[in-house]
Amino acid sequence: MSIDPDLLRGLSVFSALSNEERRALADAVSLRPLRANEAVFVHGQPATELCLVLSGRIKLSKAGWARDPVILRIAHPGEFLELGRSLRPGGYDVTATALCGAELAVWSTQVWRRLVDEIPAMMPCLAQLLEQELSDAQGRFVEIASLDVPRRIAHALLRLVNQAGRKEAAGIRIDFPLSQQDLAALTGTTLFTVSRTLTCWERRGLLAGGRRTVLVRDLPALANLATATEANCRV
Amino acid sequence: MSIDPDLLRGLSVFSALSNEERRALADAVSLRPLRANEAVFVHGQPATELCLVLSGRIKLSKAGWARDPVILRIAHPGEFLELGRSLRPGGYDVTATALCGAELAVWSTQVWRRLVDEIPAMMPCLAQLLEQELSDAQGRFVEIASLDVPRRIAHALLRLVNQAGRKEAAGIRIDFPLSQQDLAALTGTTLFTVSRTLTCWERRGLLAGGRRTVLVRDLPALANLATATEANCRV
DNA sequence: CACGGTCTTTGAGCTAACGCAAATCCAGCG
């Protein structure tokens, strides 16, 4: 099982490594293709593998206390799934599902841990990734704790535009299938409220929604709405 | 500036270190006493120090988008403040305030980074701490995204009991001054709703509240209420 | 012991958001 070491070169995690070290990583990896809606792993299952997203999007969700599951984050190409669990044993504490066809690079955690031990330059990078993830999580916590639903949705969309925006003639499209259900699970609300909010913005020309797709027509207006103190979503 | 190396022995972060290494850490540290309500550092300020709580409680908060600030977590003895920021430069992204008289162990980030480089056993421990913090943050995110306010408060209290519960004749006291304002900032609600909820539980004999203090009288009932699907807080 | 400031309680009204039900729309498939 070997993939192109150059694939790893572009990732900031691996940028400090020598070509030789990158090759060692590449030699130990295997590729896993995923179909849309296929589960990568589920909550509780013992974590025997570390996955890196090469293409597609993976949603990381957890079973909320009541209601539907909550989406903790959406992993984009170049991001790891549950990096924290790769360093010490235990079960996954989230469920990972492919939102669309995707491809993962997979290391067995045993091999991965050995590699991390042997390559001292890696650990600081991993710590930095963890810190980044923690910082993101805290940001989203503040959002959900202090903003009303429409603004939370706006923030979520802006983040997705940054991470997965593809420019089109009519605006910027979020470049993977995203249902309003998902958007609700991402912002801690219901799909009904999401639908109402989006159609309202659609009427105002901010957006164009479709079946599992969102096209942002007026990014500045959306950004403004996300931060404005007074503005409301109502027509 | 030198403190007792034994002080560091009890902490799991430092448990893998040799006595000599612990001494190196202890030699580089300085102590900082804090009065109640004193700020340790504020959001944005360049992070030049890494702090470890020796005694007291420190609240880590962030300015919410609207409303009041949001409390991200409360740091207890043995926990670091903003560990992530100690590894790479940048400003603090939270504000740290002492909830009561406290004492911190402080390293300059420069020295700290040098020590981390020199003691290879440390980095994995730090990564594990970061992972722990991330996992906690995700747990609280799920809570706030999927539970109603009373249950969020119950969960917060249970967590605080675990972290700072002191047994008393009448029950378990949360062993540091905690205002209802703080409790509200911790659970993403208002102090009014917190007050109503607590007084309701007080009537039911679950709690005894006071000025900046909470005494849990019936822990099982509180735990039950936190997870129950149906029960309500109303009398 | 009176004072001032902080913290808490309580009331009243209001609205954002939920929950349910039902209609509608759409993509893929046979």
Added chain:
DNA sequence: CGCTGGATTTGCGTTAGCTCAAAGACCGTG
């Protein structure tokens, strides 16, 4: 080309939780 199942829209009633206002309770201090 019509079926089917998922996704979205919309209406309507309800309520949890917010906001504002004001009154109490408590603590430390002068």
